[in-house]
Amino acid sequence: MxxxxxxxxxxxxxxxxxxxxxxxxxxxxxxxxxxxxxxxxxxxxxxxxxxxxxxxxxxxxxxxxxxxxxAAAPAVGVEGQTRGAGGELKLLLWQAVTQLVPHTLTGTKDFIASSLVFEPPLNYLEDGTLIPNLAAEVPTVENGLLAEDLTSVTVRLKEGVTWSDGTPLTSEDLVFTHQWINDPENASVSLEIWGIVESVEAVDELTAKFTFKAPAANWFEPITGTQFGLIIPAHALGTGTDAIAEFTNNPIGTGPFMVESFAPNDQVIYVANPSYREPNKPFFDRVNLKGGGDAASAARAVLQTGDWDYAWNLQVEPAILAQLEQGGQGKLIAVPGTSVERINVNFSDPNAEVDGQRSHKDSPHPFLSDLNVRKAMALAVDRATITEEFYGYGALPGKNILAGISSLESPNTTNEYNLDAANQLLDEAGWTRDGDRRSKDGVELRVVYATSINAVRQKTQAVVKEGLEELGFQVQLQQVDSGIYFDGSAGNEQNINHMYVDINMYTNGAGSPIPLSYMTGWYAGPEDRNIAQQSNAWSGQNYQRYRNPEFDALYEQVILETDVEASAQILIQMNDILINDVAVIPEVNRPNEVAAISNRLREENLMLGPGFEVVTWNIANWNTNEG
Known part of the structure; x- marks a missing residue:
């Protein structure tokens, strides 16, 4: 096990x-x-x-x-292999893929799917260090590509890289990526991360200079990794929703695979990219990425029946997984990381319509705006039970939103479970009890609590519901298909971006060793530009409509900080604001990845890490133990 x-x-x-x-x-x-x-x-x-x-x-x-x-991406056994000799690779994501176009994605399952096709200049190794991918080398002050004052970085692309349609990759594609992200018509979710970039200039055909608005210690974040760093083609992607939809059906990338067919909320079929720059890669000629079903069935298909090669994100009770592993067709891998399963609080009113939308940022929540109500809710969550019974594999009860990186973990927080103290808080705040209900000034404590369809999450909901009902809350549980829940489409009112519920629950975690991109989830920004609203097609990263001037000021301070230890202290302060203000209730610091892999798949080349990259980042090097 x-x-x-x-x-x-x-x-x-x-x-x-x-x-x-x-x-x-x-x-x-x-x-x-x-x-x-x-x-x-x-x-x-x-x-x-x-x-x-x-x-x-x-x-x-x-x-x-x-x-x-x-150091480089792991590539065990690739010498002498032939492109396509491995036949079909079969991947199961029980959260089905809904979108493929980089910089419009919000769900991890969509990042996984897009990274077979698109690539960044740089990647993170599992220890967070940087390696070149599309770039010829990692920029540094020592090699002259990074300005000593951190105000600019020069990216030199590898020679001979082409898009899957045969068009050469050039510095104009880097220029275009920056322009496309900044165009409001595209409602890009990467706007805040690329927002540190003032301009991108094509110096020559393979060289681009990024100039920053201020000295940027996190200069690498916009151009690194499978979440924010993917480069898109200037010659093939237009502007606006129609262009995005068209490109989704025929995406053109530099990666090892091309899309043959895509059925949203169901399946993506890929074929090997004949233009891929390494002639003996990829080893597999096809990839079948299938979505839907549930996590336990996905685990069974790898571990017991052996019909599939890989099953992702097995959010399944440990006892069930242990039993499935006895099937002998594969093995489980558990990777510690930064992932936190949490309850997110909506600071806006999901039931009041303002300017044609609910959860409007200027419409305060009728009772979750009360800090004492939020504190009582946090005290009613039995995190120890949730962690021990439903997670295991090294999971720890949550108390911080920045978890898994010890230098960033706050020593100032707790995860106390105390129903008596919670009831006392509500009493003192004037929320009077009448039988099994509480109210104040005619407002009842009645919450809609949403999450994705998953057995562990439904059991977690039941534990939380029981605790809240002990306080006099009325709790309506809502479950949404994961393909819909994590689909960021502007017309999807059931997704986490719209947050048309009082509280919701899912996992997220730090995506880099200095997790500024992660902290944008609570940053409002100038004129609330980063809050998900109708005006930005719900592309803002602050889904909770959280506004805290102190938090925003610290975010704007830390992005300018160039000292690592000083940065860590600021990030801890930011974490403490979120916990003390009960913007979120961390339930479990869970493994970043609990996955099942078939006996034939070579484990070393997967390089499942703590969360800095998605699982398919190195799929160009995936092969079999026999291959």
Missing amino acids: ADVQQPQEGKFGRLYGELRAGKLSRREFTQRALALGVGLPVITFVANAARVSASGKPSRNGWAAIAQDG
């Missing part, structure tokens, strides 16, 4: 001391810390902080950690 060790804190502390003292190399530190069960996000941040601390001055390359010693 898959197992996840818990770190041995004292030994890890001694390792950290040896690293700072120069007695261990970064690689030795990483290997020994992994042996202690420490997660890679923790190792990465601590190693970066040690480097800065030892030097006595900020890193010359901002927050970036550059992969050393020739």
